[in-house]
Amino acid sequence: MRQQDKLSRSIVVPERGAALLAKNDWAILSQETAFWDLCRNKVIAVDVTQQGHHKLSGSCYTGEATLGPIRLILAEKFPGATNALLDALHPGKRKVVDAAGPGKHDYDALRALVLRFTASVRTYLSGLRKIRYIDEFLTGTIAGGRLDVRGTLKLRINGKGHKLAFRRSGITSNLPYNLCIYAALKQVERLAIKAEIPTSQVAMARALRAPLADCERTTSLHTPDQIKKLARQQSQDNASSRPELAVPIALASSILDATPDEINENSGVTVRSSWFVNLENLFEASLRNCIRRQLHGSFRVTAPKQRPDLFKPDLGRYRANPDVVVKNELGACAMIADAKYKDIDGWPAASDVHELLAHAAGYHSPLAVIFYPSDAEFRSKAFGTSVTNCAVLSIGVRFSHFEHDVARGLMLAGILADISLHGV
Numbered sequence: 001m002r003q004q005d006k007l008s009r010s011i012v013v014p015e016r017g018a019a020l021l022a023k024n025d026w027a028i029l030s031q032e033t034a035f036w037d038l039c040r041n042k043v044i045a046v047d048v049t050q051q052g053h054h055k056l057s058g059s060c061y062t063g064e065a066t067l068g069p070i071r072l073i074l075a076e077k078f079p080g081a082t083n084a085l086l087d088a089l090h091p092g093k094r095k096v097v098d099a100a101g102p103g104k105h106d107y108d109a110l111r112a113l114v115l116r117f118t119a120s121v122r123t124y125l126s127g128l129r130k131i132r133y134i135d136e137f138l139t140g141t142i143a144g145g146r147l148d149v150r151g152t153l154k155l156r157i158n159g160k161g162h163k164l165a166f167r168r169s170g171i172t173s174n175l176p177y178n179l180c181i182y183a184a185l186k187q188v189e190r191l192a193i194k195a196e197i198p199t200s201q202v203a204m205a206r207a208l209r210a211p212l213a214d215c216e217r218t219t220s221l222h223t224p225d226q227i228k229k230l231a232r233q234q235s236q237d238n239a240s241s242r243p244e245l246a247v248p249i250a251l252a253s254s255i256l257d258a259t260p261d262e263i264n265e266n267s268g269v270t271v272r273s274s275w276f277v278n279l280e281n282l283f284e285a286s287l288r289n290c291i292r293r294q295l296h297g298s299f300r301v302t303a304p305k306q307r308p309d310l311f312k313p314d315l316g317r318y319r320a321n322p323d324v325v326v327k328n329e330l331g332a333c334a335m336i337a338d339a340k341y342k343d344i345d346g347w348p349a350a351s352d353v354h355e356l357l358a359h360a361a362g363y364h365s366p367l368a369v370i371f372y373p374s375d376a377e378f379r380s381k382a383f384g385t386s387v388t389n390c391a392v393l394s395i396g397v398r399f400s401h402f403e404h405d406v407a408r409g410l411m412l413a414g415i416l417a418d419i420s421l422h423g424v
Helices: 023-029 033-040 081-089 108-125 149-157 176-195 199-220 224-237 243-257 279-294 350-363 399-412
Strands: 009-014 018-020 044-048 054-058 061-067 070-075 132-140 164-172 261-265 268-272 274-278 300-302 324-327 333-339 367-373 379-385 391-397
Touching (some): 009 018, 081 399, 132 149, 149 164, 176 199, 224 243, 243 279, 279 324, 279 333, 279 399, 350 367, 350 391, 367 399
Antiparallel strands (some): 261 268, 300 324
């Protein structure tokens, strides 16, 4: 019997929303170790209402998990948000069906994640592959490199006169970045059946592993958790790199986090499958990539580097940390931006504005912008100039018009001259 045939029901928890649990459902979930893992990792939260009912609260994650006979679905608040952000992260001509929303709960979003990942890896391997040079010490009956006289003498002393010692220079792809890419390509095949990934994409993932084959041994020496942690670190380290390097590792990290766990039980093998996408992190990365694309050639757009301290003398504790830093050709900061993946009705919260102004002061930026998702229409508010001499705006962008709305916001901020010049 297939795993989905054993499911008794689905529980849908809206993103940043809540759902009440029936007593029977709570009795099942409370016995599932994986459920408490999700709570501990802040993917979902559980509370008790005044009436004594248990309530599940969603966060910035969207995805699905199979917990015993229950299918837990964390649904997007904005249908199509995941696909729109992935498209902004790595734009392509191919259109993707709407992601899982309140009326449709499947693996479209995960499939879109895989399709974009394989495309980005193909671009990376076409001429940007990271390598390092190595000097190998080898032995054999025929020298396949530079003869090592001392090593050959040792072989003869040990009674191996038929062998020669030699050194050979070469290149290897066995680097932390490539290791994460290789591991994610392997996981595509594990996700293929559940997410109904086309066989052509599975074959593509297998072919893309070939140039990184020397990562196989190192990959086998790491646990899945170690690889996931390494991928997250590599994603952070390369966030400010060119898109051809930043995008593949960011998607690889998401692929690895979306991998189902296989659990052996006495009654046989069952698959407790789960996948989750952190839309808060994805919103930030997609916004940065979109701004970089819009301002290409005029400004340098990065994640924060060498974050300035907010106090003098330097305390080493409180540093400016905006999500996006835009610098002009002279290296001076022209704009900083924060991505707030939250509901903003009207004016942003005072704490968000105070944080933005602190970031702007640290970078001596004359312009600061808050970007946030808007469900129905493009929104903009000009706050004026702060006492720190910084112009502040808030921009609400629609996922259905993400690229266009970001460009329009940059134009209103005065940093993008003509929206029509950028093909949006």
